[in-house]
Amino acid sequence: MFRAVSGRAVYLMAATETPETLSGQTNCWLRPDMEYVAMETKTGDVYVCTRRAGRNMSYQGITAGHQLVILLELRGRDIIGAALETPLTFFKTIYALPLMTIPDDKGTGILPSVPAENPVDRAALAELKTNRSLRTEYGVAEEMLLNYDGVATLNCVAGQNIVEVRKAFQNQIVSKGEAVIYMEPEKFVMSRSGSECVAALCDQWYLDYGASDWRAKSQRCLAKMNLFFDEVRDSFEKSLNDLGEHACSRTDGLGSRIPWDRRYLIENMSDSNINMAYYTVCPLLQGHAWDGSAPGPANIRPEQLTPEVWDYVLLKDKPYPSGCDIPQSTLDKLKREFEYWYPVDDRMSGKDLISNNLTYYIYGHTAMWPDDQSKWPKAIRANGHLLINSKKMSKSTGNFCTLKEAIDRFSADGMRLTLAGAGDGVEDANFVEEEAEHGLLSLHSFLEWVREMLRARSCLRKGNYSFHDKVFASEINNTNRETRRHYQKYLYKAAVRTGFFDFQSKLSQYREAEPRGMHHDLVFRFIEIQVLLISPICPHMAEYIWGLLGKPTSVMWAAWPEAGEVDHILLQSSRHLHNCVREFKLKRETFSTAGDRHQVKPESPTHATVWVASPSLSIELTTGQGQLELQKGFHHEETLAREMFKQAALHRVIPDLAVSAQTSKDNGKAVTVQDVEAASQLDEMRLFRNSSEFIINTLGLTGLEVRRADNTEPVLTSDLLAAQASPSSRFAQSITLKQQVSRFEQLEISLDSEKIVMYINIVDTTRVSDGKCIMLR
Incomplete structure (x- = not known):
């Protein structure tokens, strides 16, 4: 079977992305049931790998004329147990061993084993050492497993990070002929013809996005940009750090010719980095003739737009180009348009373009205007994709x-x-x-x-x-x-x-x-x-x-409408009123259905008494035959306070802080200084008395009375009912003066489910009427 490769140098093409670890290699992995090919290279050597990897190699200058010449087809079990040599490891001889988890759609189907680095390799070797039946099935002798621990022999410069070591070591072993560079698409890519795409080595131009000075400028640009969301910034930072050489030319399709090599077109993503700069002058150059059939208001022909003309329009301190037949006043008008509209205040695009087009966009601007940060983009708003019905x-x-x-x-x-x-x-x-x-x-x-x-x-x-x-x-x-x-x-x-x-x-x-x-x-x-x-x-x-x-x-x-003054005390009062009425309606429904349990249908209430006092608020519904007490523990602030006290940092600041009931439940909105001030000035007695008609209509009553719960006047209610009434907010007790509230430079509390965020700046310490000390900042 191996006669086709007899007399030739045969290489098992083990693929790795971490060549600096190969000095610790102890063996080589193949999948027993996987199909492999022995292919002929342009030097006459034989490479063993999967057919998919061989096809990629044929387009990367490894074979002659992009042809995949297969000398032999075989399976992994045909190679397992073979004695191998590698110049990178400490051991003179290593062996090909079986591993069932090697994928057939990535890499070459052959992996180097470095157990000191990879726990998967350690586990697979341990299983072979203890599983005699597995060794027998694939003809693995015990002596093939003696090289259990690798020995590092890598010589590198001290102080280098791993990326620098990796690149240097890669260049070293490739230059010595001990390895070749192999590339493949990151994932399966189907062409429009229905064929699987390959990574091909072409004669083309590259942009080195990894150049340190260029990357540093782009990172400075990114640091100043508004990206709206932290996860977007994280994605951009990763993209800038990972980006290296990028092919920027192609031989067919639409695009501009590379000025210094007219054989090639500029690849579209490399050619669309600062195209928005053209938008600023496009109306003057093209007018409404978007097909270029007629010149625009500036009366400039395309052939007149030389690089020197564009330099004058887009760059500062560039002289008027000599020999230019465009009037300087016309170019100055274009220049003014560009200076007026640039930089790009915000660019909106899909989040899938962060790792390519949008990163190139940042690089393109820092390359075009390296010393003029006023032209660098200001913001990028990335968005997601669209789902239908989830x-x-x-x-x-x-x-x-x-x-x-x-x-x-x-x-x-x-x-x-x-x-x-x-x-x-x-x-x-x-x-x-x-x-x-x-x-x-x-x-x-x-x-x-x-x-x-x-x-x-x-x-x-x-x-x-x-x-x-x-x-x-x-x-x-x-x-x-x-x-x-x-x-x-x-x-x-x-x-x-x-x-x-x-x-x-x-x-x-x-x-x-x-x-x-x-x-x-x-x-x-x-x-x-x-x-x-x-x-x-x-x-x-x-x-x-x-x-x-x-x-x-x-x-x-129409212009955006002017917003008048907002009376936060009124809004606070209204929201408190509607929250209370909503609670009152629930109590009324409970009252009306109470007979379901007692088999006695209660008479519909005709009157109500609203009790207002500290520390809670209650409502009493009255029927024509008497009164039925319905206690309403109005403790809206308790959920917020309970979650706040879980955070030790809040204890020191305001140990008795609780937010007004209505704002703490108002869709998780932030509580502002105005809300705090409004809560401290809320007059519940006046509010409920002035809104009695609204409460009567809403509850379907004929009369309403508003009374203080701490009133000593004899009433039919119990002392417990009155004692449980409270104002809308603990702030009414804790902060009694408006000037105290105004000492808050910033106070924001947002309630979203169980998550609480609070920002408080302390500028003074004030003791309040109840003897408790609060920190005002």
Whole structure:
């Protein structure tokens, strides 16, 4: 069988990515059942490897004329037990041994064994030493296993890191003819012709992204960039550290010719690093003739744009090119356009391009403007992929929808609304069809309500603002500011939530709370603000409603609305009121269903007494025949406080800190200084008395009384009921003066499930009325 290779030098091509460890090699691994080939090289030697690896080698200058000449086909078991020599190991002779876990789609199918470095090698050798039947099956003698521990003989320069040692050692053994460089695609790649792609050695040009000075500039650029998410920064840092030589030329396809070697085109990713610089002057060079059929306003022909002309336009302190037939005033106009628009404030792209195109983008700018950091990119916003109904898009599974089908089903604005709300960050966005249907219905409901308000315009209330009017006015202003911040950070999911869905909920809350009907001015201010907030995402609906409002110009010409003052005390009061009423409704339902347990149907409550005092708040529902006590332990702050006290660092700062009930449960929003100040000024007695009509209507009562729980006046309630009432926030006890609150430079507490984040800066120490010491910073 081996007659075809008789008399030739035969090499088992063991592949490794860590050649510096080969001095500790003790044996060589092959998979007994794997198919191997003995191929002829251009020097007449014989290499043994898998057919797949041989095909790659044939395109890397190892065989003659890219031809894979196979002298022999064999299996791994045919080679196991063979005595081998390697110039890199301490041992004179090593042996080929069996390993069943070698993959057939990676490497050459042959692995060097370095048990001192690899625990898998140690385990496989240990099994061979103890498993006699395994040795017998493959003809492995015990003496073949004596070389158990490798001996390091690597000579390298002290102080070098492992990457430097690896590269130096690789160059050394290749130059001595003891190894060859082998390359293959990182994973299976199918060509358009249906064939598996190979890694080919071509006569081409390379960019050395690993050059230390160039990499250092790019790292400085990256350090100053806004990447929005920590995981994106981590990916970029890894890409910059790992990137080395990159082939930048090709022989066919579209692209620009390499100036110094016209045989080759510049590879597309290498040719698109600073193309956005051209966008700044493109309107002057091409106008509306995008096919180049006519010159643009600058009246410059393509052949006039020499490298010297581009240097003058794009680089500082370059002289006007001699012999140039373009007027200097024209080039100065191009230069002004470039200087005005550059640098790129933000580039948005997929997270899969971080390791290539986007990293080349950073390198390209630091190479083009190495000493002018004002032209380096400022930010990159990477995004994830798109899922449909929580699954990857796939035609084979039917989880697929074309853009036309989606627009026909959900409309353009419905699609845009759902896509914007599908996900922020670098996680994969999830397009859920049910949410698209809900969003489309919400848009149409808003449109119909606008039409209704236009018809009923003359019937809407006018005059002075009520308490709920003022609250809604502040909600409009607050939503305006929140949504603007989300848009500025490209957080479109958050912008859709605050700028549409939450905004619509606040409208519903206002309609429900105001017993005299909505105020005319607030209704149409809300409509106008709502239209402007959703116009970037739902432009068609916004444009249509803008026209219904009688606006003379397009909504696209409208500026972002000015946000008025936000009364945080009002917002705090309103949220506290609605939270309490929500709790009251639950207690009323409990009261109404209490007869299910006692077989006695209770009479519907007609009156209620709200108890306001320290340390909790309770509600008592009264029927025509008497009173039934329903204690309501209003301890919203307990969950937050319990989680905070788990962190020892918080004990020292504010040992008795607890956040107001309504803000701590308000969708995990951060508690700001304004919230703290508002909580300290909340007058619950006044709030509930002024909102008695709203509470009566909501609970279906005929009367309501608001009383202090610490009142000594005889009542039918128990002392326990009164003792359990508390104000909305412990801050009302702990911080009594506004000036004390103002000493907070920054106080943010966010509650998201069980995760609590708090930032407090301490500037002073103040003792409060209850004798407890809090640190104000």
